[in-house]
Amino acid sequence: MAAQAQQDSAVDSVHDSVREDSVRDREISVEQAHLDRVYHRLEEKIHEAEFLMNDAAQRGQVGTPGALAERDAQVFRAGVHLSRLNNEFEDFLFGRIDLLLGKDGKKGPDGAYTAVEPAEGALRPDGTADIAETLHIGRIGVLDEDYAPLVIDWRAPAAAPFYRSTPVDPGRVVRRRVIRSKGRRVLGVEDDLMRPEIKASLDGEELAVVGDGALMAALGQARTHSMRDIVASIQAEQDLVIRAPAASVTYVEGGPGTGKTAVALHRAAYLLYQDRRRYAGGILIVSPTPLLVAYTEGVLPSLGEEGQVAIRAIGSLVDGAEATLYDSPATARAKGSSRMLKVLRRAARGALEPEGSPTLLRVVAFGRRLELEAEELAGIRRTALGGTAPVNLLRPRARRLLLDALWAKSGAAGRHTDPELAAELRSSFDEDVSSEDSFLAFLDAWWPELTPAAVLAAMADERKLGRWARRVLNPGEVRKVARSLRREGHSVHDIALLDELQAVLGAPARPRKRRELDPLEQLTGLEELMPQREETQRERAERLAQERTEYAHVIVDEAQDLTPMQWRMVGRRGRHATWTVVGDPAQSSWSDPDEAAAARDEALGTRPRRRFELTVNYRNPAEIAELAAKVLALAMPGSQSPAAVRSTGVEPRFAVAADSLEETVRAEAARLLDLVDGTVGVVVAMNRREEARRWLAGLGDRVVALGSLEAKGLEYDATVVVSPAEVADESPAGLRVLYVALTRATQQLTVVSCERDEPDAAGVPDLLRD
């Protein structure tokens, strides 16, 4: 009997899976037919565009300006479609929703019923319902020949229910489907039922359901070294942030893996879609590290947006300077603090008197030798420097004061009583003196035009810095800051100082020198004969984007890490901007979060803030999140860690480096490389990162070694966290940095301990025990 029952159930399950496969195949072919229509329509559009382009070329610029503009716009749109088609994106069309009839039953501008809630009677009392409308959602919108939507742009209002609908609050959505395709071929579909309790039919047939849902499928995929967009599985709480109105400041907090970075990137694409003209002023996304920039920069192009969005690391915001060095935590703490403001202001004024600054001005005017001596010069300098105007802008004032003093000495002041003649005499005196080489040379040496880099270099002199930092930095800080400035290159904190100095110094007062003429050109006069090449529109757009220092919208990722000086720098780039600020205080690597919060408030001004919270961890399995929560409890007692959305059943592994740390880490990394298809990250304390790179030599490019601060924002299939105690003891913010390190893995985590971690018999380090 039992054997028979077992056999029956085996037969049933084979039948089930055959049935499932055939439903799946049928649903795939339904979507394939739709995708074929979309491509057919796109090809028609491209032919139209090509015809228009040829036609335009043959007929030249004939037609009314309006018609020409319309034709250009059509050509442009078709060009966008064309380039998208040529790119053969993995999933041009990725979503579909099947909806009940809407409350008002009226179609909106994009062809969709606008109502959010179902119409009365859409659900029959017996629990059945008809699907009234089906919408397909993709990276860009496509209309058929009758202007009915074949594909709706994911950012259009009609697409919002695709993201917003949940089983708790389904609205009109009965089934949400994610379509997986590559180029022109549909590979699979994954459905989520938003109203599992009803029996819905579409064109007289029961609505089919395939797969376990797209989110889990997306989360389980192996990671590469580039972030993927999440456009097919944005969750409701994330969608609220992405589509939040751009007024003033949108402020988002959420724990590790809650999708803050993903949301920030999708928001940039959404804002551009929604008001392209307004954001022609540019969107700046500030990222903490070049590694995170490299990791995320492919997302926007995959969403169809390029050009108007600049993703820059915080150490690359100043043109011509690039952060390549790290500062010790104590040095960083001094350099990032708003105390530096005072030091920089003093340094900018102090740097005006370099060693060997002249102490005597001697000129000949009106046939007399005139001199100003050290004390007089110092007095003039003091007067010129009164107030807080930028130092470089004070040079004309200093020059005038020098001329006044020389004039007073010349004795010519009382020569004429007639004011007009007196003024004429004075003006010819000024002209005489200021065209004299000795005067010009003196001015250049005595009031040099300062650059931010020159002032920062002057601060490398401990004695001078000590003077400028008196009662602001302590002697230990002065020593450390000066020493760090003597290195070749800049740290990420130096970049904010350079930017501040640019503001303190002001732009140079003199017009820029003309380009030196090529002697050959001078001889031949070629330059005058050769027409100057006009900049093309594209070159101009690129140049303006390069030169841009202010943006229409600023998005700050990992905002908890900005130091007060960095907030000032970023603030200057968005004085008239709207903002999106995303971060997690529990991951802050800055030692004094209160000071940074005050600087942030200053940068954002009094603009009203709209706050959002993201609460679900999409990255870490519950097993890893649980371990990380132990460190969170130490780092920020009382704070809540986000709920992990899935569990893998794989517990974190603990290994102890008994003999050689190198061998243990290498073996654990190799083990994980065997277990996962994607990437492995090995996170070590900052001072170990060079040696850790050597440890992993030869293991291939799926594995990388990272200093703890470099791991920010990144993720890997598996991670090895080396010596939690070393990471935690690195800086006053060490426990929060360790929390970051422990939350980078999407599948597996190994913690390697050494003696300092005081591991127990199971290898669990002291910091991670209950």
Ligand SMILES: Nc1ncnc2c1ncn2[C@@H]1O[C@H](COP(=O)(O)OP(=O)(O)OP(=O)(O)O)[C@@H](O)[C@H]1O
């Ligand atoms: N709705 C979603 N669908 C699919 N994947 C998602 C979704 N939301 C987030 N993810 C994935 O979860 C991971 C974490 O996202 P993200 O890096 O944006 O989080 P974060 O909040 O910035 O994390 P952290 O603060 O740790 O840097 C990424 O792999 C992202 O693609």
